[in-house]
Amino acid sequence: MEKLSAMCGKFSLSESEENKFQVQDDLLGEEFLLAARFFTVRAINIEAIGRTLKLLWRTKKGFEVRDMGNHRVLFIFSDETDLDWVLKGELWTFDKHLVALKRVEKTVNIQEVTFDSTRFWIQVHDLSIRSSSLIVAKKIVSLAGVVDEGETKVEDPENYNFMRVQVAVDITKPLCRGRKISTASGKKGWVNFKYERLPNICYGCGRLTHSDRECLAWTKNEDLLRMGVRQFGPWLRASTPHPFKKSVIQVEGYEEDSIPVDTSDIPDVSVKDQRDKARIIDPHEEEIGEHGGEREEVDREVESLGPTVVQRTDLAATEITEVTSHNNEVITEINNNADF
Template sequence: MLEEYLIATKFFTKRALNMEAIAKTFKLIWRTRKGLEVRDMANHLVLFAFKDETNVAKVLMGEPWSFDKHLMALQETKRGEAIQSLEFDSACFWVQIHDFPVGCMLVSTAKGIGSVIGTVVESDEDEVNMGGFNYILLRIKVDILKPLCRGRKLSLSRGKEGWVRFKYEQLPIICYWCGKLTHNDRDCPIRTLSNGILKEGAQQFGSWLQAYTSNPFRKMVMKVEGLEDDTSWNGRSEHDHNEGGTKREGTQRADHGGLELTRMANRRQPLLDDVCLKAVDSDPLPKETPCLQSIVMGLGNRQTVRELVEIVQAEGPKIMFLSETWSGRKHMEKVKRELEFDGLFIVPRDGKGGGLALLWKSEVAVWVDNFLKFHIDAIVNGGSKEAWRLTRFYGEPDRDRREEGWNMMRMLSSRSDLPWCCFRDFNKLLKVEDKRGGAPRSQSQM
């Protein structure tokens, strides 16, 4: 019998578990090389069986995981161990600690504060040393059976007091009444026992506990060298200065047709092969950002490109999605210049068809969070109060595989609580009367 590597998982939801949906969703997210098996163990317990031990480590490193926005608690287990006896009482979170007093923003200080929440597993010291953020990030093993800690009071010099706030990245559904991750507001015992007396204004927890991951290229602190430190004044070029220097671990730079891409070794989600685009920094996103989408059915025709130029000149979009481009990077770079956009990200064509492109102006900060053959998911103005998500989703043309697309949408919906704008084409009809031509379909197929 082949050796299996097991992770027991408890789903904190009252809904019945759809095992097929779970299998399809995590197949897309975890991307295991040798596949996995999903077994229903009853009482909202599921056993994930892997054929490769490295997959277990990667999945555990990627905590917290959620399904349909409800928390999943994971425990590594072995054959012969009783799953019902396992304690699903903890999960690891990346926690941002904000509002440090001046001069106190140190990793050692943060670890002491973070121990109030739980066991500090890891600190993101690289980011702290870069001086690019106004918070310190710690990975903490949190007791999920207790209310989430909202912050901590600090004793300062001269008898003064301070307060640091905690924000949790990838936070799933949380009860705003008691602060626990094991149920939602509707199922909270505190609310049930109050007989309707409690009002929403009395809630002690809220969405402000959710931390939005900052754009890794948008620094909040910049170090400026003095003349004595600037080697270029001594006639040395930047290339000379970097010769023999150390390369920052976890990043790879590559030049793709003039577009600089940085492939991040993302410790928070190590299984997703994210590609972040270095966008030009900008002023805060305006309340209304003009966006356009177009299904172009190929950009090899000069007339199609000219029509796009006219549309862009007339509408003035800051962001534009194109689908069915039928083009590679080299040609899309030419189209980008003709349309007078500054940023470009593409999903290349597959054979003779397909292809997606996201273009944006320099006054809008955009970075791509994830993508696959039929979608691009981006964050606009990430790290600010006006951050929002923009997704271009193109429905699977093969009707038999469309369920995979819906599972992908479910996965995307659980990734963030940011305001979300989703462009179609879903390749799906809502009403029978919308169909034009071809064989008729029943209402059940809508």
């Protein structure tokens, strides 16, 4: 398509071909466009793309998918918030290959759109204790691309043992594997970068735009992919941290974890006092008098176990008393009605 556009510039146009048509914006309707480039050599199936991305994007309203050729796809949304949601959720892949996105206007030719960046969550590992701050991590990882200040969260460093920064990475260049650092005391070190949701990558040159077998550098030198010679590898991948699984927690001290309560006006009532008060209003106290010795012994044992056990024991004793009283009434009625 690009070659054809270049050829048209050299054509000698006829009078009818020179007659321009003015496209009105109102003819295009209220639509929001998102262009995509699928970095794979395989033929793309537009129906499979629609089914897969419906599950991944979970938009409020539907969207249209158009195959524009040359592994370029146009997504048309009727709701702008759906388009913003998709862009916020980058990075996206299809069949483990990178899908680069770019918002476009209606007047743009999609074949002329340049897809040269995508957003990653980059984990910054092996920072020294003194350097473990989000401000320092942003400055270090700026070597890998443009830091997204809006999406990088301040609370992340409190949850993980690494720094986590969102960066717009230039996909036309090899991925940045890390960065040398030096401290004020002159001590030197190396900080590792790891990429969340990393798609297929060329282990020969470190680019996301093609696989190993399609790499020109690899075809010239097959030794680049030997394990001992690889400059890039699976160690660049990082799993997305679980939001509820923390590797860093804050433990409060005894003077911090609760607010002191003034108990001067609260009477000190022991478990024994509570039991004695319960006996005064217990209507079945006389019926179980013959078991008083055993009951007092149980009370002493329960008292040593705490108030929770007292409550459960008292409830069980009340139920037993009610059952015993009911049985006695039934026996008395049977004896009165018995014909001896």
